[in-house]
Amino acid sequence: MTDSIRFLMCPPDHYDVDYVINPWMEGNIHKSSFDRAREQWQSLYHLIKENAIVDLVTPAKGWPDMVFTANAGLVLDKTVVLSRFYHKERQGEEPYFKIWFESQGFTVHELPKDLPFEGAGDALFDREGRYLWAGYGFRSELDSHPLIAEWLDIEVLSLRLMDERFYHLDTCFCPLTGGYLMYYPPAFDSYSNRLIELRVPPEKRIIVEEPDAVNFACNTVNINQMVIMNKASDNLKARLQEAGFTVLETPLTEFLKAGGAAKCLTLRVTEPIIIDRHAVINIESRTVLMEGHLLDAGLINRALDLVVEGGGSFQVLNFNLGEQRQSTSKAEIKISAPSHEVMEEIISQLIDIGVVSLDEDQRDARLQPVEQDGVGPDDFYVSTIYPTEVRVDGQWLTVQNQRMDGAIAISETPNGLVAQCKILRDLKLGERVVVDVVGLRTIRKTESREPRNGPQEFSFMSAGVSSERRVELIVEQVAWELRQIRDRGGKVVVTAGPVVIHTGGAQHLSHLIRQGYVQALLGGNAIAVHDMEQSIMGTSLGVDMKQGVAVKGGHRHHLKVINSVRRCGSIAAAVEQGVVKSGIMYECVKNNIPFSLAGSIRDDGPLPDTQMDLIKAQEHYAELLRGADMILMLSSMLHSIGVGNMTPSGVKMVCVDINPAVVTKLSDRGSVESIGVVTDVGLFLSLLVNQLDKLTSKYGVVQVG
Numbered sequence: 032m033t034d035s036i037r038f039l040m041c042p043p044d045h046y047d048v049d050y051v052i053n054p055w056m057e058g059n060i061h062k063s064s065f066d067r068a069r070e071q072w073q074s075l076y077h078l079i080k081e082n083a084i085v086d087l088v089t090p091a092k093g094w095p096d097m098v099f100t101a102n103a104g105l106v107l108d109k110t111v112v113l114s115r116f117y118h119k120e121r122q123g124e125e126p127y128f129k130i131w132f133e134s135q136g137f138t139v140h141e142l143p144k145d146l147p148f149e150g151a152g153d154a155l156f157d158r159e160g161r162y163l164w165a166g167y168g169f170r171s172e173l174d175s176h177p178l179i180a181e182w183l184d185i186e187v188l189s190l191r192l193m194d195e196r197f198y199h200l201d202t203c204f205c206p207l208t209g210g211y212l213m214y215y216p217p218a219f220d221s222y223s224n225r226l227i228e229l230r231v232p233p234e235k236r237i238i239v240e241e242p243d244a245v246n247f248a249c250n251t252v253n254i255n256q257m258v259i260m261n262k263a264s265d266n267l268k269a270r271l272q273e274a275g276f277t278v279l280e281t282p283l284t285e286f287l288k289a290g291g292a293a294k295c296l297t298l299r300v301t302e303p304i305i306i307d308r309h310a311v312i313n314i315e316s317r318t319v320l321m322e323g324h325l326l327d328a329g330l331i332n333r334a335l336d337l338v339v340e341g342g343g344s345f346q347v348l349n350f351n352l353g354e355q356r357q358s359t360s361k362a363e364i365k366i367s368a369p370s371h372e373v374m375e376e377i378i379s380q381l382i383d384i385g386v387v388s389l390d391e392d393q394r395d396a397r398l399q400p401v402e403q404d405g406v407g408p409d410d411f412y413v414s415t416i417y418p419t420e421v422r423v424d425g426q427w428l429t430v431q432n433q434r435m436d437g438a439i440a441i442s443e444t445p446n447g448l449v450a451q452c453k454i455l456r457d458l459k460l461g462e463r464v465v466v467d468v469v470g471l472r473t474i475r476k477t478e479s480r481e482p483r484n485g486p487q488e489f490s491f492m493s494a495g496v497s498s499e500r501r502v503e504l505i506v507e508q509v510a511w512e513l514r515q516i517r518d519r520g521g522k523v524v525v526t527a528g529p530v531v532i533h534t535g536g537a538q539h540l541s542h543l544i545r546q547g548y549v550q551a552l553l554g555g556n557a558i559a560v561h562d563m564e565q566s567i568m569g570t571s572l573g574v575d576m577k578q579g580v581a582v583k584g585g586h587r588h589h590l591k592v593i594n595s596v597r598r599c600g601s602i603a604a605a606v607e608q609g610v611v612k613s614g615i616m617y618e619c620v621k622n623n624i625p626f627s628l629a630g631s632i633r634d635d636g637p638l639p640d641t642q643m644d645l646i647k648a649q650e651h652y653a654e655l656l657r658g659a660d661m662i663l664m665l666s667s668m669l670h671s672i673g674v675g676n677m678t679p680s681g682v683k684m685v686c687v688d689i690n691p692a693v694v695t696k697l698s699d700r701g702s703v704e705s706i707g708v709v710t711d712v713g714l715f716l717s718l719l720v721n722q723l724d725k726l727t728s729k730y731g732v733v734q735v736g
């Protein structure tokens with residue numbers, strides 16, 4: 032029985048660490064002992080020979096890693112898929128292995144050039160013969176898996192390797208007799224771990240801890256109930272014995288220096304023939320199209336990175352490079368992913384950068400009905416800030432009310448089909464919602480091939496946080512934009528926190544409102560309270576705004592103010608009755624600038640105007656934000672994030688905060704129109720007012736509000 036099991040090995044005559052192509056080789060060049068390597072190899076050879084037949088391939092000079100015959104190819108029955116090495120350092124081994132396989136009468140399949148696959152090092156049969164586990168991510172390309180499935184006529188399950196120490200599947204994964212699996216889970220991404228758990232029941236999983244994993248415990252030769260490895264901890268040995276295995280240790284430290292051990296040094300050439308097998312390919316492929324300044328704007332890099340980081344692989348089928356500075360390029364890219372789920376994730380990110388799905392051009396979006404008010408179908412497409420179109424009944428509909436984190440609802444109206452971005456709670460029974468990622472595209476302006484010149488444009492051209500030195504330049508830029516927007520009757524929305532008052536910014540913001548630069552104000556209870564506290568009592572949270580010192584008993588001031596305004600019934604009434612005579616809220620009332628104050632759990636009072644029903648507050652915010660050209664976010668993380676979520680791309684956002692983390696968080700939405708300024712907000716506002724006063728409009732001032 033055992034006699035029929037055969038392995039291929041290669042004597043270590045020319046073995047050495049000559050180069051570095053994996054982390055184990057680093058620092059080990061020419062550090063392995065020839066004699067010890069020979070001894071260790073011999074011991075392994077004899078151990079295996081006692082239990083199986085060992086064939087030898089003649090080592091070739093100049094190819095030191097040829098000892099690792101696991102990488103010769105992948106054998107099933109009389110068929111072999113020859114390895115295509117990823118690194119040129121090993122590509123020279125290919126012809127030697129090919130000759131050996133042919134001499135033994137195997138049918139040899141060769142992968143296309145540039146489609147790497149490193150044989151049994153990256154592909155392991157389930158020892159019950161049910162399927163093939165295939166690794167990708169470092170040495171083998173995902174796109175090789177469908178070919179292997181076809182040639183070997185077997186189901187292939189793709190696993191993505193994430194830890195470069197475990198660059199080959201056989202360094203961290205070892206199927207064993209009886210359906211057992213010994214493996215090191217952190218070497219894989221979460222999708223792969225889920226797949227493993229789906230196929231291998233918990234009682235059959237033998238989890239290896241890191242200390243064993245780095246001793247190459249998973250790099251085990253399994254012959255029936257026997258496992259041969261470099262070294263195992265007592266725990267792991269006990270676990271293997273419990274599962275009915277005899278553990279044989281044989282030191283292979285000299286080979287560890289090259290990143291290999293027992294299993295790497297062998298190739299099983301008699302895999303059990305599985306009678307009732309057939310090819311199953313779980314990999315999905317799609318062809319997408321990209322157009323624009325693909326190189327200059329870095330779009331192609333971004334797209335390809337997204338694919339690889341998302342666990343997929345790509346093949347550029349066509350690339351038409353624009354020849355002139357202004358001409359755009361066009362690329363057709365085939366994308367593969369190990370499952371539909373992973374593909375959806377990748378494609379939805381690609382849609383955001385303007386990629387269109389070629390196949391899907393002809394396809395309608397997939398819709399599923401809302402079955403309960405306020406709840407979407409499981410697989411609903413999550414909207415982004417980018418203008419989106421959806422294909423329904425062969426026609427592209429522009430999605431209305433674009434915002435991020437919503438669902439796209441399709442409803443029939445007397446005027447025909449309407450697509451709308453809706454937050455989940457607003458979904459209504461009878462509407463249909465877009466699921467999956469087919470039949471969707473985003474409309475992106477062709478991104479500029481380079482930042483436009485001139486001070487007017489530069490800062491909005493790249494999402495970025497300014498350094499201290501750039502604050503003044505940005506102020507100039509913002510002032511210019513504010514002036515333009517006001518002069519053409521546009522809309523600027525300010526969202527502000529109480530820090531605006533504490534830092535002395537109230538007078539400047541009041542000035543902006545008075546001058547017609549602000550068309551709506553969003554905030555919480557606090558900004559209004561402290562603004563009116565300053566107006567009525569001269570303090571902000573009890574601090575005298577002129578002297579900058581805390582006033583005795585001042586912490587009670589804001590409660591007195593809240594009380595007075597509550598007596599009046601509203602902020603507007605307090606202004607009309609002369610209780611509030613200046614400040615931001617005063618200017619809003621006097622200039623008919625609508626404001627919305629959203630409440631929170633920590634609010635004192637609240638003021639009569641503060642909306643404590645958050646759903647209503649969100650709706651009011653959204654209403655005031657509609658049609659905004661620019662949003663100034665002044666030192667309020669909470670309200671600004673809320674606002675950011677409701678805002679489509681194309682709206683300029685300026686986020687000012689003293690805390691760089693807040694600024695980064697707010698301006699980091701992948702939108703080129705947002706800029707962050709790390710500075711004191713009071714200072715920013717005073718610079719801004721100064722700058723605006725310096726600018727004289729040649730168009731004449733249009734009265735707004």
Ligand code: ARG
Pocket residue numbers: 052053096099101102121151152153199201202289290291292294295
């Ligand atoms: N130095 C070799 C390489 O990096 C080691 C190969 C180990 N083989 C294996 N099946 N894991 O390619």
